[in-house]
Amino acid sequence: MNLWLFTPEITLAVFAVLVILLDLGVQQKNTLRSVSLSGLVIAGAASVAMWGGDHPALFNNMLAVDNFALFFKFLFAGIAFLVILASADYVDKFSRFQGEYYAMILLSTLGMMLMAATADLISLYIALELTSISLYVLVGFLKDRKSTEASLKYLLLGALASAVLLYGMALVFGATGQTQLGAIAQSIQAMSLEGLLDSPALLMGIVLLVAGFGFKIAAVPFQMWVPDVYEGAPTPVTAYLSVASKAAGFAIILRVFFSAFGIPEWLSLNWGVIFAVLAVISMIIGNVVAIPQANIKRMLGYSSIAQAGYLMVGLATLGFAPAVAIEGQSTILFFLASYALTNLGAFIVVIVISNKIDSDEIADYAGMGKRAPVLALALTLCLISLIGMPPAAGFMAKFYIFRAAVMNDLLWLVVIAVLNSVISAYYYLRVVKVMWLVQPASGENVPSSGAPRLALFLCCVGVLLLGIIPGLVMKLAELAGKIFIG
Amino acid sequence: MEFNYLTTILFLPAVGAIIIAFISSENEGIIKRVAAIFTGIPLILAIYLFAVFDRSLGAAGLIQFEEKYLWIAPLNAHYHLGVDGLSMPLVLLTAFLGFLAVFISWKVHERPREYFAWLLLLETSIIGVFASLDLLLFFIMWEIEVIPMYFLISIWGSGRREYSAIKYVLYTLFGSAFMLAGVLMLYFTTGSLNMMDITNQGLGMVQSVMAPGAIFVAFLIGFAVKLPAFPLHTWLPDAHTDAPTAVSVILAGVLIKMGGYGMIRICVGMFPDVAQEYAQPLIIIALIGILYGAAVTLMQTDIKRMIAYSSISHMGYVLLGIFALGQVSLTGAALQMFSHGVVTGLLFAMAGLVIHNIEVRDLRQLGGLVRQVPVMAAVFSVAGLASLGLPTTSGFAAEFLIFLGSFNSTAVPNLQVYTLIAIVGVVLTAGYILWMLQQAFFGPAKDQFNGVKDEDVMEKCYTFVLIAVIMLVGIYPAILTDVIKLGITPIVGFIGG
Numbered sequence: 001m002n003l004w005l006f007t008p009e010i011t012l013a014v015f016a017v018l019v020i021l022l023d024l025g026v027q028q029k030n031t032l033r034s035v036s037l038s039g040l041v042i043a044g045a046a047s048v049a050m051w052g053g054d055h056p057a058l059f060n061n062m063l064a065v066d067n068f069a070l071f072f073k074f075l076f077a078g079i080a081f082l083v084i085l086a087s088a089d090y091v092d093k094f095s096r097f098q099g100e101y102y103a104m105i106l107l108s109t110l111g112m113m114l115m116a117a118t119a120d121l122i123s124l125y126i127a128l129e130l131t132s133i134s135l136y137v138l139v140g141f142l143k144d145r146k147s148t149e150a151s152l153k154y155l156l157l158g159a160l161a162s163a164v165l166l167y168g169m170a171l172v173f174g175a176t177g178q179t180q181l182g183a184i185a186q187s188i189q190a191m192s193l194e195g196l197l198d199s200p201a202l203l204m205g206i207v208l209l210v211a212g213f214g215f216k217i218a219a220v221p222f223q224m225w226v227p228d229v230y231e232g233a234p235t236p237v238t239a240y241l242s243v244a245s246k247a248a249g250f251a252i253i254l255r256v257f258f259s260a261f262g263i264p265e266w267l268s269l270n271w272g273v274i275f276a277v278l279a280v281i282s283m284i285i286g287n288v289v290a291i292p293q294a295n296i297k298r299m300l301g302y303s304s305i306a307q308a309g310y311l312m313v314g315l316a317t318l319g320f321a322p323a324v325a326i327e328g329q330s331t332i333l334f335f336l337a338s339y340a341l342t343n344l345g346a347f348i349v350v351i352v353i354s355n356k357i358d359s360d361e362i363a364d365y366a367g368m369g370k371r372a373p374v375l376a377l378a379l380t381l382c383l384i385s386l387i388g389m390p391p392a393a394g395f396m397a398k399f400y401i402f403r404a405a406v407m408n409d410l411l412w413l414v415v416i417a418v419l420n421s422v423i424s425a426y427y428y429l430r431v432v433k434v435m436w437l438v439q440p441a442s443g444e445n446v447p448s449s450g451a452p453r454l455a456l457f458l459c460c461v462g463v464l465l466l467g468i469i470p471g472l473v474m475k476l477a478e479l480a481g482k483i484f485i486g
Numbered sequence: 487m488e489f490n491y492l493t494t495i496l497f498l499p500a501v502g503a504i505i506i507a508f509i510s511s512e513n514e515g516i517i518k519r520v521a522a523i524f525t526g527i528p529l530i531l532a533i534y535l536f537a538v539f540d541r542s543l544g545a546a547g548l549i550q551f552e553e554k555y556l557w558i559a560p561l562n563a564h565y566h567l568g569v570d571g572l573s574m575p576l577v578l579l580t581a582f583l584g585f586l587a588v589f590i591s592w593k594v595h596e597r598p599r600e601y602f603a604w605l606l607l608l609e610t611s612i613i614g615v616f617a618s619l620d621l622l623l624f625f626i627m628w629e630i631e632v633i634p635m636y637f638l639i640s641i642w643g644s645g646r647r648e649y650s651a652i653k654y655v656l657y658t659l660f661g662s663a664f665m666l667a668g669v670l671m672l673y674f675t676t677g678s679l680n681m682m683d684i685t686n687q688g689l690g691m692v693q694s695v696m697a698p699g700a701i702f703v704a705f706l707i708g709f710a711v712k713l714p715a716f717p718l719h720t721w722l723p724d725a726h727t728d729a730p731t732a733v734s735v736i737l738a739g740v741l742i743k744m745g746g747y748g749m750i751r752i753c754v755g756m757f758p759d760v761a762q763e764y765a766q767p768l769i770i771i772a773l774i775g776i777l778y779g780a781a782v783t784l785m786q787t788d789i790k791r792m793i794a795y796s797s798i799s800h801m802g803y804v805l806l807g808i809f810a811l812g813q814v815s816l817t818g819a820a821l822q823m824f825s826h827g828v829v830t831g832l833l834f835a836m837a838g839l840v841i842h843n844i845e846v847r848d849l850r851q852l853g854g855l856v857r858q859v860p861v862m863a864a865v866f867s868v869a870g871l872a873s874l875g876l877p878t879t880s881g882f883a884a885e886f887l888i889f890l891g892s893f894n895s896t897a898v899p900n901l902q903v904y905t906l907i908a909i910v911g912v913v914l915t916a917g918y919i920l921w922m923l924q925q926a927f928f929g930p931a932k933d934q935f936n937g938v939k940d941e942d943v944m945e946k947c948y949t950f951v952l953i954a955v956i957m958l959v960g961i962y963p964a965i966l967t968d969v970i971k972l973g974i975t976p977i978v979g980f981i982g983g
Contacts, residue, residue: 384633387659390626399622399666400561406670411696414670418663425659429636429652437640437648474560 005050005058005065008043008073009113015039016106023099029091033451036084036102040109044077056484061180062120064255064484071333071480072116072251079244079340080109082458086348087236088451089355094141094234101141105240108134112248119259119484121169121179124252128165128216131248132158135241139233150232157215157225165212171205172260181259189263196267206261210274213256216249217308220282230301235354238297239347242304243340250311250336254318254329258483262323272319275312276413282309283420291427296350297360299427303386304343306424310388311335313410313417314401320408326481327404333477335401338385338393338466345459346382348452349375356446362431367440375446376435378460383428385463388421393466400474490553491535492567495528495581496613503606511599518592521602525585525609532581539574541968546571547976549619549682557623563679566620571973572820575966576616576740576747579827582955583739584609586948587732590835593842594642594730601642608634608736615744621669621679628665628708628744632658635725635733635741642730650724657711657721665708671701672756685755685980702760705752706768713745713801715768716775726794731838734790738797739831743823746804750816750977754808758980761811765898768809773907775802780914784921787849789837792922793830796873799911800826806908807888810901813971813978815891818884820970825872825880825959832869832952836862840926843939849922854931859940863927865949870919872956875912880959885912887967897981 003010018039019032026032047070057064084105091098111131118124136158140151173179176187188196196202214222230238262268286306293299311332318328352375353368354360368376385392398421402414448456466473502524509517540550549568557565569577587605594601611634614627632655640651675696676684711718722742726734754761779799786792800822807819839862841847844855856863872879875886893905941949959966 389633390629395626395629396558399670402666403561403670403673406667406674411667411671415663415667418666419660422656422659422663425655426652429655432636433640433648433652436637469558471558471560474558478560 002058007046007050008077009110011039011043011046012106012110012113015042016103016110019103019106020099029095029098032099032102033084033088036106037081039106040077040081040084043109043113044074044081047073047077052479057119059123061182062123063114063117064119065117066482066484067480068251068255068329068483069113069117071476072247073113075247075337075340076109076112076116076244079240079247079344080105082344082348082455083236083240083244085451085455086239086344086351087234089449090234090236090351094143097141101138104134104138108138108240109244112244112251115248116251116255118252119181119255121173121181124256125162125166125169128252129162131245132162135237135245138237138240139229141234141237142232146232147234148232150229154225154229161212161215161222164208168205168208168212171201171208175199175202175205181256184260185263188261188267193264193266196264206271207274209256210271210278213249213253214278217246217253217311218305219278219308219312220285220305223282223285223305226301226305227298230304231295231297231360235297235347235351235360238301239344239351242300242347243343246304246308247336247340250315250332253315254332255483257315258318258329265323268319268323270319272316275319276316276410279309279312279316279413280416282306282312283417284309287420287423287427290424293427294362295360296362296365296431299362299431300343300346300350303424303428306420307339307343307386309420310398310401310417311339313405313413316410316413317401317405317408320410321404326478327407329481329483330474330477331401331404333480334470334474335397337473337477338397338463341459341462341466342382342385342392342394345456345463346379346386348456348459349379349382352448352452352456353446362434364441365431365434366438367435368446369436371440371442371444372446372448375448375456378456379435380432381460381463383432385467387425387428389425391464391467393463393470396467396470400470491531491551492553492569492577492617495531495535495577496567496610496617498524498528499584499606499613500610503603503610506599506603506606509599511597514595514598517598517602518588521588521606522585524606525581525588528609528613529581529585532578535569536574536578536969539969541972543972546972548972550574552619557620561622561679563622564620565623566680567617568619568682569617571969571971572750573616573747573973574969575820575824576743577613579743579824580609580612580616580740583736583827583831584612586831586835586952587736589944589948590735590838591730591732592944594732596642600637604634604637605732605736608638612736612740612744616747619681621673621681624681625662625666625669629662631741631744635737638733639725639729642733643728644730645728646724647728650721650728654721654725657718661708661711661718664704668701668704668708671696671704675701681751685751685977698757698760699763702753702757702764705748706764709745709748709753711745712742713749713805714742714798715745715771715801715805716778716798719775719779719798722798723791723794726797726834727788727791731834731842734794734834734838735831738794738834739827742797742801743827746801746808746819746823749805749808750820754811754816755977755980758977761809762897762981765809765811769806769898769901769904772802772805772809773904775799775805776908776911777914780911780918783918784914789840789847789849789852789922789926790834792849792918793833793837796915796918797826797830799915800830800873802911803885803888803908806892806904809897810888810892810895811897811978811981812891812895813974815888815895816974816978817967817970818887818889818891820974821880821887821959821963821966822884824966825884825956828952828955828959829869829872829879829881832865832949832956833873835949835952836866836869839941839945840866844935849925852926853929854927855935856927857931858935858938861941861946865941865953866927867923868953868956870923872960874915874919878957878960880956880963883960883963
């Protein structure tokens with residue numbers, strides 16, 4: 001066994017502890033930020049260095065070190081990096097707990113990296129809990145009424161989801177006698193079709209897994225925590241939740257359903273249909289309920305539910321595609337990368353603006369085009385990307401994912417999805433309208449410091465690059481799409 | 487390496503937009519000059535391309551000035567530009583009106599930096615639609631156009647501008663949602679995004695898994711919204727009426743031509759058999775558009791709204807010409823697109839001048855202006871007469887070809903009867919144009935308009951240039967039809983009619 005393959009995870013664990021220890025002695029809290037950032041850089045670089053290597057697994061096939069996992073490890077490190085940059089000014093709201101804040105972000109990133117890598121139900125659960133518990137704490141960090149309520153709500157519903165998930169895992173284990181994903185797959189393939197039909201425990205287990213993971217990715221009907229948690233949590237944490245936590249959920253769904261339940265076709269078609277139906281209701285409910293929202297964090301919350309719907313079009317494709325195909329995986333990976341940049345960009349603007357005007361009401365964004373032209377332009381670009389219009393990344397991501405769906409007989413789903421994009425244009429453009437068309441209430445400029453500006457710049461450049469020359473990242477996503485089964 | 491003319495024409499306005507974004511709004515004069523330069527050079531290049539365009543019969547169906555580079559390898563998408571007889575005149579028209587639009591906007595003083603940046607970006611995206619030969623690039627350009635339009639109408643417009651702007655955006659996105667589905671289906675069935683390959687090899691290269699009819703209809707909805715065809719036209723009067731003058735010119739002049747162009751290039755060019763099947767209902771829709779559009783125009787009193795509704799009627803002729811599916815009628819439709827672009831561009835420019843100089847937009851309150859503003863009256867009259875298709879103007883040549891072509895076409899039974907019904911539209915057109923001219927410029931002079939300004943030098947320049955183009959095409963239409971027919975011939979060849 002080669003422990004070097006565990007470098008990204010070990011780095012994050014060490015740096016998380018280091019940040020807490022430094023917090024005791026260091027007066028300059030900016031140091032903590034630099035230390036956490038360097039930890040993330042090392043972890044990200046280590047993931048890149050391992051790319052393409054032929055060392056598939058660690059710890060008796062509990063953790064995979066395939067390109068798929070490395071893709072996500074780099075993505076999570078990048079997201080956490082941008083979130084920490086973006087929270088530079090925001091952390092003043094809880095200045096006494098900055099060390100804990102950074103450490104929690106590092107630990108949850110660690111958990112997500114494990115989630116992307118896990119190839120065994122047991123390590124899966126541990127990774128999931130490590131992520132979730134760090135996030136429960138982060139959501140309650142503001143300690144005011146809304147934040148505390150959000151944290152409690154997230155904790156209770158999260159615990160419920162974990163219980164459902166555990167139950168599902170127990171049923172799958174009961175039906176197959178295995179916890180390692182590859183072994184589960186072999187056991188299922190050894191069953192006859194009649195055997196499968198006679199084993200409701202396995203099917204029930206799969207359905208419960210969908211429900212448990214559905215909570216993580218905020219798919220309807222497991223989305224009820226989203227609006228309150230998104231609104232109450234500190235905005236950088238909301239950004240982090242909406243992007244990283246969702247990506248981790250998709251990573252784990254992709255791995256489990258591809259590795260364990262990808263064959264026989266009869267089975268994958270069935271969960272493909274489940275995801276297709278969830279996709280439809282997530283898109284419709286997310287988009288329709290987003291329309292009347294007056295708070296931009298809630299609006300982006302519902303929009304993230306709708307985006308999960310588009311992503312689930314990819315999951316449905318995964319179920320419908322032949323088992324050897326990689327379209328389902330690679331399109332989801334590309335979509336997640338572009339969604340991460342886009343949504344982070346939008347949230348960074350929300351963070352900077354709420355720091356100044358202390359409000360998240362869309363109405364208070366009036367005249368931002370005059371007060372903060374650069375921020376307003378960046379937010380406009382991100383919202384256009386969320387609609388899925390060129391030249392932003394969102395368009396390419398949708399085109400890529402819908403193309404794969406059409407290739408696998410899901411035209412009906414694509415038609416519903418593109419019509420939903422039209423609905424979404426209405427509420428995204430409403431923010432644009434308020435920023436550029438409505439007269440500002442005050443002429444005061446909105447200042448922003450260097451770190452968030454750098455993060456925003458990186459996001460916007462990424463959004464444009466992925467929208468105009470997406471070829472390279474698509475290629476990487478295709479390489480990462482070949483998941484190790486074990 | 488050969489000089490990439492089309493790329494230069496396509497991206498110079500966008501480069502200009504970026505440069506303008508960095509100029510302070512206080513330097514209004516500089517902004518306008520930069521805009522003029524970055525639309526002027528593309529116009530010169532477009533005229534040059536039009537002049538050296540290979541008009542020999544051997545060039546029929548050939549793509550000229552082609553540029554092709556691999557763009558997104560995993561999708562097999564190419565950065566692929568080129569023009570044929572169909573798109574060349576439209577590229578020229580866009581560059582022409584884009585350049586004039588800068589001067590038509592010379593009196594815009596509100597937030598000039600953003601205004602001209604969006605205007606130039608708009609020009610790039612429209613040229614991109616006409617010059618793209620890769621379906622993905624085509625669709626991207628088609629979509630990008632929405633964003634500048636939204637800002638231009640909602641910030642610099644008048645009346646219910648925000649409502650009109652969002653209505654325009656939602657209609658367009660609704661249409662392009664279907665179009666995207668069409669692009670994906672076409673891509674899936676042919677495995678290619680190359681528009682020329684798909685056209686030339688037909689759907690024979692296909693694994694034919696999807697009904698061509700479904701793909702045809704998906705594209706048709708997208709184009710019909712833009713054209714606009716009845717009953718998807720209701721965004722147009724609002725958007726045209728409330729848009730700032732130069733944007734109305736672009737909108738009526740070239741933007742709605744994207745719909746007609748797409749129908750010829752994709753619907754008819756790629757699905758000739760399906761087009762024949764659907765020709766009859768589409769021609770009936772065209773007739774409804776012609777007559778209904780003209781009838782509604784007769785009832786308008788707002789000068790811009792009137793011209794807007796007349797566009798619906800005129801685009802009905804284009805639809806008729808396209809789905810009569812004959813060589814002559816299709817040539818007429820393509821010529822009508824060019825002609826309507828120049829004529830209605832001039833009409834909107836004049837309406838803008840009336841509103842700007844006289845500050846009245848209700849026709850009933852105008853009157854007798856010929857004495858106070860003789861130049862304006864003369865130019866407006868010429869534009870109006872061109873719009874109703876008076877011989878020696880471009881409108882006559884185009885409409886004549888459409889009627890001749892559809893009367894002789896056998897694509898649809900009883901097409902002669904339909905053509906005769908459509909000609910009634912010309913009478914209605916004459917009715918509302920003459921009524922408009924009479925209301926605004928003739929009759930007893932009103933004292934309240936004494937001292938209003940007539941056209942200044944710059945305005946005279948661009949209106950006279952537009953008139954010159956109208957007359958040139960009217961007297962010698964072959965200058966365009968020789969080019970157009972090279973693009974139409976191969977398409978008609980597929981129909982086999």
